[in-house]
Amino acid sequence: MRDILRKILEENDFLTKNEPFGIEEALQADRTDSFGFDFLTVLFLDEEKFSKGILNEYIERLFKEFSQQDDLKMGWDKNLSLLIMLKVDSIDISTKIQSLIFDIEEDPFMFKKYILSYTDKQEDIFTEQLGYYDENEVLKFLNHILYDSEKFSIFKSKKDCEEYLLYDIVSKLFIKLPYLNIINQDKEIHTLMTEIDESFTEEEREILNKLLELKDNGGDDPAIQKVLEVIGVTENE
Numbered sequence: 001m002r003d004i005l006r007k008i009l010e011e012n013d014f015l016t017k018n019e020p021f022g023i024e025e026a027l028q029a030d031r032t033d034s035f036g037f038d039f040l041t042v043l044f045l046d047e048e049k050f051s052k053g054i055l056n057e058y059i060e061r062l063f064k065e066f067s068q069q070d071d072l073k074m075g076w077d078k079n080l081s082l083l084i085m086l087k088v089d090s091i092d093i094s095t096k097i098q099s100l101i102f103d104i105e106e107d108p109f110m111f112k113k114y115i116l117s118y119t120d121k122q123e124d125i126f127t128e129q130l131g132y133y134d135e136n137e138v139l140k141f142l143n144h145i146l147y148d149s150e151k152f153s154i155f156k157s158k159k160d161c162e163e164y165l166l167y168d169i170v171s172k173l174f175i176k177l178p179y180l181n182i183i184n185q186d187k188e189i190h191t192l193m194t195e196i197d198e199s200f201t202e203e204e205r206e207i208l209n210k211l212l213e214l215k216d217n218g219g220d221d222p223a224i225q226k227v228l229e230v231i232g233v234t235e236n237e
Contacts (some may be wrong), residue, residue, distance in 0.1 A: 001085050002027055002125055005042050009136045012179045014040070021065040023058070031179075038179070039066070040081045041111075047088045050097065055084070057102060063110045082111040083176060090097070091119055091168065114176040122169045125162050142180065145170040 006016045009029040020028035020041065025040040040162060041062055045054075053105050059082065066080065084104075088097070133141045145151060150217045155167035 001087075001118065002042075002044060004123075004126065004138070005085065007041075007135070008142070008173070008177070009179070011136065011139050014038075016177075017075075018204055021062065023061070025058075026062075026211065038079050038081065040083060040179075042083045042085060044085045045087070047086065047097070047173055050086055050100065052100060052103070059110055080111045081178070082113050084113070084115045085117055086117045087123075088117045088119055091117075091122070091165065114178075116169075116172050116176040118169050118172070119165070122165045125166050126169055129166060139180075142173060146174060 002018075006018075006027060006029075009016055012031070012121045013033070014031045015207070016027045017030075020026050023043075025044050027044070029040040029042065033093075043058060062082070063080070063197035086097075086101075093101075097117075101117075105113050105115060107113060118205045129145075130138065130141050148167075151167045154161065154163045158164065
């Protein structure tokens with residue numbers, strides 16, 4: 001996934017560097033221009049190394065290393081993000097890991113934190129399908145998959161197949177990477193949204209309306225706990 005993330009970020013005008021501050025498991029991506037700046041660290045971890053203690057060690061070390069840089073701009077600490085690419089054994093992650101992900105992403109200190117879980121099989125499928133595109137067209141590939149209504153229908157039905165696994169990881173990338181934007185294709189959007197709406201049950205449509213209402217009232221970044229409450233998931237589940 002390292003090479004995939006590097007290509008995605010470079011297509012979004014980031015400059016990337018492997019093993020920043022001597023951390024083998026990390027990839028650093030920085031973007032600076034006249035409109036602002038972003039600093040993203042991508043940390044690649046396996047499930048067996050995923051613990052609050054280990055993550056806190058990485059986070060504290062990274063923050064310390066950043067703070068010692070000579071060329072930092074004012075407000076740099078407000079523009080730090082950490083994406084944890086978590087390789088798991090199964091796409092159905094345990095309650096323990098789900099709870100830990102919730103705790104880490106909700107922690108407001110030092111970094112904005114995002115955690116994306118994926119399996120070896122998903123990485124293999126993604127790499128194979130991406131191979132049909134030019135090496136500089138990762139964003140085009142991502143949008144193609146996201147707009148594929150057939151893959152979305154399979155994803156919604158939660159079928160354990162390659163289309164489901166591919167759509168799952170692509171949709172997660174759009175959710176966890178704030179730099180990814182859906183391209184403006186009004187016709188495709190209208191067609192896809194129509195199919196999505198028609199595929200919803202009344203209960204699912206009610207949940208969607210509540211989520212949209214939550215977004216209107218809470219802004220673009222509502223608390224995860226409120227989202228979970230809307231969809232009927234409690235923290236203990």
